[in-house]
Each structure stands twice: as C-alpha cells, then as structure tokens.
Amino acid sequence: MTKLEYLKESPSQTAGPYVHIGCTPNFIGNTGVFTEDLGARMVNAHTKGQRIKVSGHVFDGTGTPLKDAMLEIWQADSEGLFNSPSETRGKADPDFTGWGRQPANLETGEFCFETVKPGPVPFPDGRMQAPHINFWIVARGINIGLNTRMYFPEEEAANEADPVLGRIEHRVRVPTLISKRDGDTYTFDIHIQGENETVFFDI
Amino acid sequence: MLGSLDHDLVLNYAQPGESAMGERIIVHGHVLDEEARPVPNALVEVWQANAGGRYRHKKDGYLAPLDPNFGGCGRVITDENGYYAFRTVRPGPYPWPNGVNDWRPSHIHFSLFGSGFAQRLITQMYFEGDPHIPLCPIVNTINDPAAIEMLVAKLDMKHTVPMDARAYRFDIVLRGRRSTLFENRMEGN
Numbered sequence: 001m002t003k004l005e006y007l008k009e010s011p012s013q014t015a016g017p018y019v020h021i022g023c024t025p026n027f028i029g030n031t032g033v034f035t036e037d038l039g040a041r042m043v044n045a046h047t048k049g050q051r052i053k054v055s056g057h058v059f060d061g062t063g064t065p066l067k068d069a070m071l072e073i074w075q076a077d078s079e080g081l082f083n084s085p086s087e088t089r090g091k092a093d094p095d096f097t098g099w100g101r102q103p104a105n106l107e108t109g110e111f112c113f114e115t116v117k118p119g120p121v122p123f124p125d126g127r128m129q130a131p132h133i134n135f136w137i138v139a140r141g142i143n144i145g146l147n148t149r150m151y152f153p154e155e156e157a158a159n160e161a162d163p164v165l166g167r168i169e170h171r172v173r174v175p176t177l178i179s180k181r182d183g184d185t186y187t188f189d190i191h192i193q194g195e196n197e198t199v200f201f202d203i
Numbered sequence: 204m205l206g207s208l209d210h211d212l213v214l215n216y217a218q219p220g221e222s223a224m225g226e227r228i229i230v231h232g233h234v235l236d237e238e239a240r241p242v243p244n245a246l247v248e249v250w251q252a253n254a255g256g257r258y259r260h261k262k263d264g265y266l267a268p269l270d271p272n273f274g275g276c277g278r279v280i281t282d283e284n285g286y287y288a289f290r291t292v293r294p295g296p297y298p299w300p301n302g303v304n305d306w307r308p309s310h311i312h313f314s315l316f317g318s319g320f321a322q323r324l325i326t327q328m329y330f331e332g333d334p335h336i337p338l339c340p341i342v343n344t345i346n347d348p349a350a351i352e353m354l355v356a357k358l359d360m361k362h363t364v365p366m367d368a369r370a371y372r373f374d375i376v377l378r379g380r381r382s383t384l385f386e387n388r389m390e391g392n
Contacts, residue, residue: 007237007376011350013327014341015312018260022250022276022312030259033215033274034206068262074320086318106262138325143344145325203321 012145015138017068024070024103039072039101042115046095049078049116053185054150057109058137061193065109069139072101073113075132080119089122104139117152123163130158130165137190147201150188151178164201173199209278212251212291216274223273225254225292227368230328230356234285234315237379241285245377246316248278249289256295256307265297290368296335308335308342315375322377329355330371 020028024037043051054073057065075098076082081090083098092098096116104111118131130151137146151159159165159178168174176198179186190198208215213223230249234242252258252275255267259275273292281287296306308329315324329336336342336355345351353376362370 005239007235007239008350008353009237009378010324010326010353010376011345011347012325013312013344013354015314015325016327017262018250018258019312021258021260021274022248022278023314025274025276028260030216030274030276033276034209034278072323084319134320136320136323145323147320 012143014140014143015070015145017140019068019070019138020103023101027103028106037101039097039099042097042100042113044095047116048093048095049119051114051184052117053112053114054133054179054188055110055112055185056179056188056190057111058104058139058190058192059194060141063194065104066139066141066192067104067106067109069104069109069111069137070101071104071111071113072099072136073115074099074134074136075115076118076121078116078119080121080131082121120158125163127163128158128161130155130162132162132164135188135190142192146192147203148190148198149177149201150186152186153178153181168199173197205278205280210289212249212273212275212277212289214290215277217272221272223253223292224270225273225295227290228293229288229290229362229364229368229370230311230373231286231288231359231362231370232356232372232374234281234287234317234375234377236317236322236377241281241283242317242322242377243281243283243285245281245285245287245322246278246314247281247287247289248276248314249291249311250276251291251294251311252297254292254295256297267295267297293330296333301340305340306335306338308333308339313375315377317377324375324377326354326375328373331355331357 026037058069077093077096081092083092100113102111120128123129133150135148179188234245253270253273257265257267277289279287279289294309298306310327313326356371356373359370359372
C-alpha cells in the first residue's frame, strides 16, 4: 500500500501579551533595533483609490476589549489586484503594500488601519467576490491566529452575490462581517466569542 | 529590508563593545510545508524574555532585572533551502499569574510568514530537557504529545560554535501551498 509521507503542521501557540516586542517593537518604545515596525504604513502620497480608515475593537466573550491584540490585514488594491508575486491578472499599485499590521491600543484596545477601499477580486471559480479585507488576529488567551473578513455596508448587491458570504450556513451571523460606515471611516468590531461571535474561517 | 544585526539578539540591542548576558545559543532549522518542501523567503520573527526571564515590555513587572544590552527581538528570512538561523541567549523561565505557582518554561516566540495567509503561523519554541514543559498550562493546550514534541528544539552539538555558543535545532512545518480563499489564481498550485 502507498504510504503518504505528509508532515504535520507545527502546532500554534498563543502570541502572549508581549507580542509587541517582536512584531511592533517601536510601538512600545523598544527603538533602535528595527527602523520601522513592519506593516505600519500601507499607503503613501501616491496611492491610488479611496482613502479609508478601518478601526474597531477585539472583544472577548464578556464584551471586554482585548488590549494586547495584534491584527494584520491583507487586501487587494483599489483595482482589485494583489501586491503579490502570485498576482497574474495585472500589476498592482506599487504605492500600496496591500498588507498592514497594527497593535490594539494598550489603554483602550482600539485598532486603526489607514488604507484604501479594495476593488472586487474574482473567486477561483470565476464569480466575483465583493470588496473585502482579510483579517488575522492574535492575542493572549487565543491559541491560534484567527482569520476573518471585513465587508463594506454600501456594497449590498455585491455582498449578496459574494461566494464566501454565501457559504455561511447561519445567515443570521453574516452581519458580523459587515462593517459600519461613517464617511471614510469604517468600524469593524470583532467578537472572539459570545452572542455576537464573528464568523472565522479555516483557511 | 533586514538590518545586518536583525538575526543577532546578542548584539542588536547592545552598546558598542558589549553583548547580552546569558547562555549564548544559535537557533536554526528548516521551514518546510506539509509535503516536506522547503519554504524559501519566509519571514521568521522572534521575541523572548532575557536570561533572567524578564521581558523588555512596560507591562512586565517581574522582579528579575532588565539587561541593558538585550532587547529581545530579532528576525530572519529563510534562504532558498528554507533554512534560517539566529543567535541569542537562552531565555529564563518566569512565573505568571495563572494558577498560584505557574512558571513558563524557557521559550522563544516565533511568528512565520510563508506564502500567503494560509502559511501564517504563530507559535513558541521550547528547549529539550526542560522539566517545566510538561507542567505548563499553555503547552498543555496542545493535546497531542507528538505535536508538543514538534515545538521542542533539540541540542545540536554539530552546529555548536566551539568556545562560543551552543546550537539548538528547531524545524517548523507550515501548511501546504494549496489554494485558499484569499488567493486569486484560477489554476491550482
């Protein structure tokens, strides 16, 4: 019989409360080792597209904001192209990194990304996905990185047709992935557990 | 993108002519995917307490002193064979407010970026022979002894630098490079 020699993925362990030391050292005042925290800036003066701010809190099951969470986002540029070597549909905006990393505020737990609104991206089967931002969240007390997506409330028709949102069996939980808009600021609160638990994806 | 001392925690926070206090070690290994293929160009970020078990973080109030020559962060990118290495000091164990007397084993935090978010991993590395490993509630969130063993670095005398630093070997396995929700390629990979 054929034996399949696959390795097992290394297990994940919590980021712990001191994740900043390694991932955003300048944010906590540990300066002089890395010139800049990776992912701190996604846009510059030449970036194309609609500038937006994405902020929110990560809440635990009791509704308390996590003050030691770290979040990363990954998204397409304003034309729907990824700044990645595996992008085959065109060349993404060179003035947009497409990847950001921000720690939650140590006192309030609020996070904030300055980015652009992404364009739509096709799903592997050819259907269009609604504009969205991929999130990865780690914090003390969470053993793995959590993956989710933020969608835009003004994209009702696109959200309705989105193949990933369409796969969520519990329709009542779909709104946990839709941000709230106030001008160019979008609020995306993430609930790790509890009544309003955000939908997380196993990718 | 990386600075010349980013992978040398013994020197990257130290005053000129000085170095971090503690047991000098080299941590090295291969980053592979589930099909045992090397993962080149993976970003490996590490952070840790100093030799006394104290973190350079405003929220850490442990009694052990800070080392003025140790920051506790480093990073390295895997080469074309998926290999990485960095130099540091062995971190000390420390108590934490969980049970009445819980201590973390000596450990180094790892954050890895392969290709795409499906290969994103955050984990911790432990040291072979540390009696705190089986006592640790965080280690024991993993309910498979073989999986715990994957996080325990082995003393590797072959890569020791004589009269300088001992070596620990720590290989890491990321997920396979399969298509994910986030990837826009129409073809498989």
